[in-house]
Amino acid sequence: MELTVRIGNRKLPNPVGVASGTFGYGSEYEELVDLSGLGAIYSKAVTPEPRPGNDIPRIIETPAGLLNSIGLANVGLDRFISEKLPLFRRFPCPVIVNVAGKNDEDYCRVVEELDEYDEVWGYEINLSCPNVKEGCLAFGSNPAYVEGLTRKLRDLSTKPMIIKLTPNVTDIASIAKAAEAGGADAVSCINTLVGMVIDIHKKAPVLPAGTGGLSGPAIKPVGIAAVYRVKRAIHIPVIGIGGIQGADDAIEYLLAGASAVQIGTATFVDPAAPVKVLAGIKAYMEKERLESLKDFHQYIP
Amino acid sequence: MVQQKVHLRHNREIARDYFELEFSCHFTETNIPLPGQFLTVKIGEGPAPLLRRPFAFAGYENGSARMIYQRRGPGTDMLAGMREGDGLDIIAPLGNAWPEPEKNEHPVLVAGGIGMGPILYFARSLKEKYRDFTLIIGARTGEYLPDSSAIENLAALFATDDGSIGIHGTVVDALPSQYPAPPRFYACGPNPMMWAIHRKALELDAPCSVSMEQTMACGVGACMGCVIRLTGHERYARVCADGPIFDSRDIQWN
Numbered sequence: 160m161e162l163t164v165r166i167g168n169r170k171l172p173n174p175v176g177v178a179s180g181t182f183g184y185g186s187e188y189e190e191l192v193d194l195s196g197l198g199a200i201y202s203k204a205v206t207p208e209p210r211p212g213n214d215i216p217r218i219i220e221t222p223a224g225l226l227n228s229i230g231l232a233n234v235g236l237d238r239f240i241s242e243k244l245p246l247f248r249r250f251p252c253p254v255i256v257n258v259a260g261k262n263d264e265d266y267c268r269v270v271e272e273l274d275e276y277d278e279v280w281g282y283e284i285n286l287s288c289p290n291v292k293e294g295c296l297a298f299g300s301n302p303a304y305v306e307g308l309t310r311k312l313r314d315l316s317t318k319p320m321i322i323k324l325t326p327n328v329t330d331i332a333s334i335a336k337a338a339e340a341g342g343a344d345a346v347s348c349i350n351t352l353v354g355m356v357i358d359i360h361k362k363a364p365v366l367p368a369g370t371g372g373l374s375g376p377a378i379k380p381v382g383i384a385a386v387y388r389v390k391r392a393i394h395i396p397v398i399g400i401g402g403i404q405g406a407d408d409a410i411e412y413l414l415a416g417a418s419a420v421q422i423g424t425a426t427f428v429d430p431a432a433p434v435k436v437l438a439g440i441k442a443y444m445e446k447e448r449l450e451s452l453k454d455f456h457q458y459i460p
Numbered sequence: 461m462v463q464q465k466v467h468l469r470h471n472r473e474i475a476r477d478y479f480e481l482e483f484s485c486h487f488t489e490t491n492i493p494l495p496g497q498f499l500t501v502k503i504g505e506g507p508a509p510l511l512r513r514p515f516a517f518a519g520y521e522n523g524s525a526r527m528i529y530q531r532r533g534p535g536t537d538m539l540a541g542m543r544e545g546d547g548l549d550i551i552a553p554l555g556n557a558w559p560e561p562e563k564n565e566h567p568v569l570v571a572g573g574i575g576m577g578p579i580l581y582f583a584r585s586l587k588e589k590y591r592d593f594t595l596i597i598g599a600r601t602g603e604y605l606p607d608s609s610a611i612e613n614l615a616a617l618f619a620t621d622d623g624s625i626g627i628h629g630t631v632v633d634a635l636p637s638q639y640p641a642p643p644r645f646y647a648c649g650p651n652p653m654m655w656a657i658h659r660k661a662l663e664l665d666a667p668c669s670v671s672m673e674q675t676m677a678c679g680v681g682a683c684m685g686c687v688i689r690l691t692g693h694e695r696y697a698r699v700c701a702d703g704p705i706f707d708s709r710d711i712q713w714n
Contacts, residue, residue: 183682187701190461191551191680203684211695218675218685223507225677232684232696376507404507427511427678428502430463430551 160444161451162437164198164419166281166396167319167344171253171419173198174452175409175437178400178423179257179283179323180204180229184243185250191430195251196437201347201421202243204259204285207268209235213290214367219356224377225424226354228290228366231259236269244278253280255321261293263308267315274316281319284312284343287350289327289372299325299350302337309341321398324348324389326378331385332392339393347398347421348385352378375424376402383415387460390416404432406439413440413455461680462491463551469524471542474610476603477531478574479540480518483548485525491553493517493525495582496671496705499552500679501539509535512551514676514700516648518577519584525552528577528610554679555704558582558646559669566641567593570631570657572649576606578671579648583614592640598631598653632656642666647708658708668708674699688712 164171176199182188185200194200212232219226234242247254256279260266266284273279286299286308298304309322322338324331326349335346351372356365364370382401390397399412400421409420425432449455466483474480487493500512513535519526531540542548558578561567567586571579576597583595595616599605602625605618618626619634627634631653645668647657654670661668674686681701689712690697697703697710 181678181683183678183680187678187680187682191463203682212684212687215687215689215696216675217687218677218683220509220511220675223510225510227677227683227685229684232687375510424510424677427683428506429549430680 160441162441164396164452166321168317169281169319171198173437174413174419174440175433176201176255176398176419176421177426177433178421179285181423181426184246185254186246188426188430193434196434197252198419198437199253199255199280200250201255201283202257203233204231204257204288205233205236205239205269206231206259207236207265209233209238216365216367219365221354221356221373221375222377224373224375225427226356226366226371226373227351228368228371230290230368231288236272240272240276244276247278254278255281255283255319257283257285257323259285259288259291261291263311266308267311270312270315274318279318281321281344282312282316283321283323283347284309285323285350287323287325289325289351289353289370290368296325296327299334300328302333305334306337306341309338309343313342319344321345321347323350324385325350326381326385327353332388335389335393339395343395345396345398345418346389346393347400348389349378349382349401352381374402376404378402379408379411383411386412386417387415390459403436404428406436406443409436409440410443413452414458416456416459418452461551461554462487463549465547466550468542468544468546468548470544471540474528474606475599478528478604478606479531480526480528480610481539481542482524482526483550484523485550486523487553493520493553494557495585496558496578497553497555498704499525499527499550499554500676502549503535503538509538511677512679514554514679516578516671516704517553517581519581528574528580528606530574551679555700558705561591561644564641565644566639567591568635568639568643568645569593569595570598570645570647570649570653571596572598572631572653573604575648575671576610579646580606580610580614582646584612587614594636594639596631596634598634598649630656632660635660645669645708647671651713654708655713658711658713661708669705670708670711671704672699672706672711673704676700
């Protein structure tokens with residue numbers, strides 16, 4: 160059974176990774192999760208400067224979902240290099256660094272400075288965070304911008320370059336095409352959906368920023384549809400994210416055209432979820448006599 | 461911290477809407493849950509409620525742990541319906557513990573509502589060490605105060621808003637006017653209560669530790685969701701991994 164996934168010039172050991180922002184820098188979950196079973200850790204987003212994150216409260220549970228407004232809280236590039244990269248050295252799985260910023264220079268600086276480190280397997284370019292005022296989502300909804308930035312980053316590194324797409328656009332396939340045209344090795348979709356919860360007693364939004372990003376089981380059908388649309392538009396691999404709780408959800412993504420998946424909110428609920436999902440994918444492949452992950456794609460709707 | 465499946469030994473109402481849940485569990489010597497630390501519990505099979513719920517330990521001895529929770533929503537309704545022998549998925553122990561009082565200090569433990577769990581556990585641990593302490597528990601009315609089986613022989617003082625049991629007033633009104641030694645405060649309860657104890661501690665120039673609460677997602681320090689505001693250079697701290705116990709002087713109260 161072939162479980163590896165080629166992204167650019169490298170191969171992930173298996174298709175099940177843990178999504179950026181839900182797994183910290185990896186060490187937070189080390190006592191609970193066998194990291195050697197992970198296809199990849201997608202790190203907490205890194206920006207050149209440290210960010211304290213958004214005002215509180217930052218999260219609220221919704222029906223079968225989680226609305227968050229963390230605001231890319233992170234230690235910044237310098238401390239990332241001095242404190243977090245040494246952790247990655249001992250991890251038995253690939254670490255893909257999620258990169259964010261408020262302009263082109265920010266994204267380029269992070270990739271440029273990290274590229275010499277072998278601990279960095281590749282990059283996931285966050286053009287889709289809905290919770291910051293500058294950059295990210297504003298860039299990620301403009302195909303011309305996505306293509307331009309992807310090309311600049313492509314010139315800085317030969318490592319796998321994944322563009323993380325937002326579902327908060329009219330036509331996600333056009334953004335994916337732009338990423339492919341700019342030289343991306345893969346796209347991951349989807350980031351969170353913009354959502355709002357209003358406290359009817361205070362008559363005001365629960366999150367100080369007003370809106371947040373919705374994740375969890377509630378968004379799974381949106382993610383599946385996005386992967387399906389994107390896969391029909393591009394030739395590079397698609398990494399499916401959004402509401403995967405168990406193996407069946409991940410299999411849906413693979414059948415929709417994903418080459419790999421990421422587990423996010425489900426890890427909060429059960430840290431063993433990524434390992435269970437991989438076991439379930441293997442069992443399904445055995446039962447359905449699928450030799451490799453590519454075999455799922457014969458069933459793309 | 462470890463994730464394990466535990467089994468309920470009992471789950472009983474100890475005050476109106478407050479339940480004590482006891483379960484058998486196994487922790488290694490280096491992983492024993494200390495007073496102040498907490499666990500997260502997966503309630504039901506999902507997807508609603510979705511996230512694990514955090515609860516402070518209300519006791520631990522000989523492979524048996526306790527927590528006290530308030531029934532106040534769909535998740536805790538489901539918990540209240542669980543019976544002896546039922547299984548529960550927990551992750552524990554999480555967070556930090558109450559700091560030990562110095563030898564020359566008189567610990568003053570103050571609990572309001574759901575804060576009684578970690579305060580009672582701490583009080584019992586002090587008693588086991590033959591430490592003298594003052595224990596005050598506040599509630600709206602007497603029916604919300606824990607019964608004698610939860611209090612055991614801890615000599616608690618009570619304060620109720622309606623005066624139905626104990627002192628008629630708040631936990632601050634129940635504080636003694638004098639202490640046998642310099643006091644050191646420990647508080648867990650609603651924020652306004654902890655803030656009031658913090659101000660009292662400032663007045664007396666006494667140290668004060670508080671156990672903070674915030675909506676949590678991961679519970680292990682990864683998601684940055686459960687932060688609270690601090691006064692110092694670092695603007696935010698994670699309740700799950702940097703707390704839940706904080707020096708009250710580090711908290712931005714308003």
